[in-house]
Amino acid sequence: MLLLSEDQTRNALPYPDLIDALAEMFRSGCTMPTRHHHDFKIPGEPDGTMLLMPAWVPGGYAGVKVVNVVPGNSERNLPAVHGQYLLSDARTGEMLAMIDGGELTARRTAAASALAARYLARSDARHLLVLGTGRLAPNLIAAHMAIRSIEEVTIWGRSQEKTAQFARDLDGQLPIRIQAASSLRDALGLADIVSAATLSTEPLIKGDLLKPGAHVDLVGAFKPTMRESDDDLIERAEIYVDTRDGCLSEGGDIVQPLKSGLITPGDIKADLYELCRGEHPGRQSDATITMFKSVGAALEDLAGATLAYQNVEH
Template structure:
């Protein structure tokens, strides 16, 4: 059985190929049961979450990801997400590969954001704002650079010191200008693409601060109690999601406005299935504010695992 560690998984999943692999999987579909989602108590800190995410292509490949999300790991300088992915032959049941699930999750999450931005961000988008200082930030930068000519990246974090440190570190990695934000409100008004990857329970992105034509990518806030966007953004934006089933039940940025009556299910313009199958054209106006909410889907993990396996084996 093939074993891929973090570095090997990263090398096996170049973003241009991964974005295309996700697009193909959303176009063609796969079997994807509802994920198992369990809260796990950790004394003295926020609950962790255990996720079991299966998916398969009948007769071809099957896989399951076992992941834990531990918010308290930020205080330990550890990644919030730890995971492994087991890929098998769906015809014989033979175990084919054990893939580092943390790296797979980070890269496929960023790739899904870039896939959405391919349809929703303005073609002349150059300035990317990142909210968060975790593992996803460099992945989101690289993924968005694969689909748009990003020239400047601004990083905002609750800890200015962490944001400064990360900006300095990433400046030596990417051949573009990378800085940290002094004012979130000011940064929101300047960015073409805003990508939030936090575990916030309170809105961070103020809809009134955004300039016309901005695209907002909401990656964090994966529980109904979490939220990264405010009501003004929800009312102002054209809303898109990765999957309707997931976002209507899990993502607080959709669940909370629905419960409050600010939006209805019909206000969701399209999901990635619709966009990748050209059932919806995506952005239709240069001035529109577009918002994409993702909570992740097992088909994304399967697409990534299949790509990694094929790239290494062949």
């Protein structure tokens, strides 16, 4: 069985290919059962959580991502999240590959954002603003650079010192201008694309600050209690999601305005299935503000794992 490390997984998933693989999987579809969610006791500390996310294409490939979340690991100087992906032959059942779950998740998440931006961001978008300085931030930059001619990236984070260092580190790696935001308010008014990957429980992106034609990509705030966008953005924007089922029940940027009555499920213009299948055209006006919310789907993991396996084997 093939075993792919973090570095091998990264090298096997170049963004142009990965974005196309996700698009094809959303077009063709796959079987995607509801993910399994199990808490397990750990004596003397908070419970851990085991997540099992299966998906398969009949006669093609099958896979399951296993993720363990252990909050108490912070006391052990260990990551709170550990994950692996097991890919199988869906015809014979043969186990084909074990793929690093963290790198697969980070790259497929960023690729889904870029796939949405392919339909929703203006074709002349050049300035990207990223909120957050975690693992997803450099991936979101690279993914958006694969589908738009990004010339300038601004980074915002809660710690100015950490954000400045993060921007300096990236500046030496990418052939574009990268800077730390001195003011989130000012940065929001300048950006063509705003991509947020935070765990915020209070809105960070104010809709009245965005310029006409901006595209907002909301990746963080994956629980109903979290939120990155305010009500002004919800009212101003055309709303798109990765999957309706996931976003209507999980992400606070959709769940909270639904609960308050600000929007209804019918206000979601389209999901990635509809965009990739040509059932909705995406952006239709240069002046429209578009918003994309993602919470992730096992379909994306399967597409990425299949691509990684095929790239290494062939």
